[in-house]
Amino acid sequence: MKTTRKRVVITGMGILSSLADNIDDFRQALLDKKCGVADSQRFSQWFENARAAEILHQIDYSEIPEEIVSSLDNAALWAWKVSRDALKQAGLHNNQPLLDQTGLITGVSSAGTEAFLPLFEQRIQDFNLKKAIWSGGFSSCCSSVASLLGLKGGMELVATACTASPNAVGMAFDYIQNGKSITMLAVGTEPIYLPTFAGFYALNVMHPDSCTPFSGRSGMSIGEGAGAIVLEEYEHAVARGATIYGEILSYATSCDAYHETGPDPRASGAVQVMAKALENAGLTADQIDYVNVHGTGTEANDRIETLAMKKTFPQVENLPVSSTKSYLGHNIGAAGIVELIACLVTLPLNKVLPTLNFSVARPNCDLDYVPNEIRDKDVTVFMKNNYAFGGNNCCMIVSTKACATPATHYSARRVAISGAGAVSAIGHTLNEILDRVWSEETAPELGGVAFNPDTLEEVHQLLAVLHETQQLGELATSAESLAAQPLPENNPDFRTFQVSGLEPRKHLRRFDPRKATRGGTFALMALVEALDNAQRKIRRDGESLGFVMGMSRGPQETTYKYLQSLKPDPCKVRTSEFPGSLMNSIATFCAISEGIKGYTTTLATGANAALGALTYGYELIRQQLQPQVMVGGADEFFPSMSLYMDAVAQKIHMTADAHDYHIYGQHAQGYIPGEGACMLLLEDFEAAQARGAGVLAEIIGYGKSCDNSYFDASQQDEKAAALALAIDRALQDADTTAEAIDLVCGTSNGAQHSAAVEIAAIYHCFHQRHPQIPVVNYNAFFGFVESSAGLLNLALLTDCLKKQAVPAIPYTRQFCDERINFVRSPQKMAIRQALLIGATEGGNYYAFVIKG
Structure with missing residues (x-):
């Protein structure tokens, strides 16, 4: 028996980026063609010519008890901020019966990192045990946000690096499609920490100024940010008089199965994921009015993404494509959702955002990248693509107008x-x-435990700091019980199933x-x-x-x-x-x-x-x-x-x-x-x-x-x-x-x-x-x-x-x-x-x- 898929619309958005900390200012910064990439305030102490799109706003956390704020990392605090804003815009933040059914899907790449920065930034004296307890787990940002906002519909954390947040949107979309929820909250959050910055810097893929996707000198600009959208079943949104900002028509993921970091040179995975998303939406390539591409600015990504466009769109020369990373840098796990929101706040104004900093196109990059200037165009259906280390690919197809395309169907399987x-x-x-x-x-x-000597030295240093700063009460029932606990390397009963x-x-x-x-x-x-x-x-x-x-x-x-x-x-x-x-x-x-x-x-x-x-x-x-x-x-x-x-x-x-x-x-x-x-x-x-x-x-x-x-x-x-x-x-x-x-x-x-x-x-x-x-x-x-x-x-x-x-x-x-x-x-x-x-x-x- 055929089942008609539910229409899933967007009824709320929240944003935090280097450009702005609210939707209205974010839209205006985009229309003013502002670039958030600048000399880094955090990473210049380690790296020459460190450039990044950093969040430097003073953020109001007064709605959260101060004790909890001090326990959370930026991944959680930023996710809470954009989620609260999205729920408020959707008119759901005080609707507890609906929040009881609302699930949370969060996309992030480097969660659970901030609490342990003092250990590998060689400032162990700043270690905060309270933050390590509440923010040291990879999924802790999910748990803290769900608790603070009163969400009870279940949660998941997606960790597919640079496709994490669009994948989170896709999973939230599915929860409404399968009738598990009427409303869902999809979030991407990504502070940039030293391990991430150092990794990309050492790979020599950083642009010395600001990234210029598809043109000029190759190289990426790293950025940080967070975004959230409220997804809602269409009929429910209409019934309660909600403002609709767009409709998610479909999404898909795929894997190159090619290399740990490099994309498939044939662009097979990228082509496959776009074809699958089109199939799921019941659309053909010629019905796409615009593509917001991944567009990191690196030579490999730009060349292969261009090839994927050519293989997917027969009339690609007439299709505008552009990279929002020229504004925001690469927000890693939050990239997809931040870029999606950038589209949702500008495309309904018939404004297609350009690829900033565009100069001379690189070899094999010969599409319409909307260079430098905003273009007036009526866009009804657009595609949002993101790709990640490991060959993870994600594609969303979105409409700026609800019900602009026919509903799709499926036959439920056992x-x-x-x-x-x-x-x-x-x-x-x-x-x-x-x-x-x-x-x-x-x-x-x-099996026995064999601790690395470096680990043991670090542990003893940390225990000394915890003693000095009197933080041990939160680690064990009392300092005495901790002192009486045999150190694991000297404890013959310290064993595990191996x-x-x-x-x-x-x-x-x-x-x-x-x-x-x-x-x-x-x-x-x-x-x-x-x-x-x-x-x-x-x-x-x-x-x-x-x-x-x-x-x-x-x-x-x-x-x-x-x-x-x-x-x-x-x-x-x-x-x-x-x-x-x-x-x-x-x-x-x-x-x-x-x-x-x-x-x-x-x-x-x-x-x-x-x-x-x-x-x-x-x-x-x-x-x-x-x-x-x-x-x-x-x-x-x-x-x-x-x-x-x-x-x-x-x-x-x-x-x-x-x-x-x-x-x-x-x-x-x-x-x-x-x-x-x-x-x-x-x-x-x-x-x-x-x-x-x-x-x-x-x-x-x-x-x-x-x-x-x-x-x-x-x-x-x-x-x-x-x-x-x-x-x-x-x-x-x-x-x-x-x-x-x-x-x-x-x-x-x-x-x-x-x-x-x-x-x-x-x-x-x-x-x-x-x-x-x-x-x-x-x-x-x-x-x-x-x-x-x-x-x-x-x-x-x-x-x-x-x-x-x-x-x-x-x-x-x-x-x-x-x-x-x-x-x-x-x-x-x-x-x-x-x-x-x-x-x-x-x-x-x-x-x-x-x-x-």
Whole structure:
């Protein structure tokens, strides 16, 4: 049955750039052709001729308590500012019933950095522990903004470098398309920090003055900024009398699968993403009136982007294209949304912004770049393109007038899991893991911790600073408990679940150890196993396979090496680790290795981020946007500063005996970290059957929510209510009831507060309708593998559905709540539908209904 896609319109905008901190001044600065690139106030102390488009405005944060402002970094504060402005412009900032349903998708490249700047800028005495706690996580800006603005519709953080914010807009667009929300907030935020500036500077791609896209001397200008848009279902916007600023017609992503930094010289990925966006919008190339291009000013980007335009538009000589980066510099993760807003505030005035600073066109750059002068033109439909390291490509098609194009349609598909692969401490394949789980002896040998001497020296320096500045009370319950805690390098019980004895070449057809990080190797092995398990071979049809990764801490070892190379001279930073330190680098490595070119993105929402990837992959299949999508997560163990501080703060529990990891235990001591990966191949149920692939399970619905208690960890009731809301939404989405669920699988990391939230939510949703529902959680088998904990449990659930039996929760003997029917011994049972639940540390909640 055909489903008419909902129209998604823009009803609010917020902006922060080097040019202005509000929409009206931003529009005027653009029309006045002002350029925000100038001598850098921050980076001139390290780099000669440092130029940047920096935000120097005094921003009013008086609506936020001062104590919270001092705890947040600019990524969060800027995201809050533009989000608040967008909600106010949309008339939604005081509409709490609607905010309860509104989700948040944020795009950023270098989040969680500011709190740790003192460590690698060699001013350790300025370290602020409070900021590190609240702003030190990659997804912390999402959690803080959702809490401050009262958003409860769920959140995700997109981390695809320079395509992060348009990708966030696309995901928000999908949430309205799939009926999960009436309103969504899409945000891009990107302060420029020393690691980012140093990386681009060392690559010798900086322009000595201001960038001149497609002409003159090549080179980029780096910039910073933030933007937010409120997306709303059209009929709802009209009904409440909202002002409509434009309509998102479609979007698409793709991957070059070519190189870690350089674009495909054939422009294949760029052409593919534009063709897919046009297809999704039901439009042809000749219906596009204008293209706002990526236009960084570098030789490779400008030449290849020009080639992509020629391959996509038959009458390209009549098509105006221009680069707004000539005004704003390259805002990295926020670039796409800031440039989109620039279009939305000028194109309705029939003004096409020019490419500033245009002189003599470079070789092979011979399009109409709207040089230097604003052009009068009536633009109804325009295209917005952005590209990123790793070959991530994103294209949006937008109309300046609502309902100017026909609605599009799709036939909703059933979503099957047709392949699975995993790597963990108890097995290097999913079958090995399952054999170990069902055997009597499951506990793995725990690996020891070997801290880098540089890390230990830095840790001791930091602890001294924390003592001197009396900040330790926020790290541990008391200074005495911290002083009594054995230092990890001297503690024989400081152990974790580690993958050992790995031989990648036994499992992989193509493997380049020079480019493989530990996490990347885990991810690739699990991915290849899932493809083999699904009988799927990629034979020059990589564009039909999408790839969505969920990340938590990311490529820790590479990031550590890169940050260490900033000392003592940032001018001599090692560029070899720069692209590998990005969150999307593992997805890039896998895509290049296997030739995956379809919808590709990386979510970095923290623990259980792969469950966010599962929701996105599900929608891509359900809405016929991709035939197949690989979803997954991967984590590598690296004894870095963050792990050290987590251990000293008693946040995590490490032990010499794996049997001490007690999920839902009466005396749980925290969680034991693990490493590994899990990948699932999703595809149309009927297509999987038609090609003879086995269906492991079917996803029949999901729900999401988030709480607003990020700054108050004691609000356990609110957290439990948010998870219960996600469960209710999943049951409704799956058109089922609590009575029809035969098994609940939690993914709590084992800490008492995490377990308490899951147990309270399960009790709330089931105690009246299904009080004896069995409850399991299998994280203790492999340690808490942060990003992919939920998927590892789901992989085990598919086996339970097949066997109609469930293993016991391992190791726990004294459970914390007698009201819950925890599975204490292996059981045979009829399982038709199972419920998988999970949460991120920042207060995001997921629930999935799985059918055998």
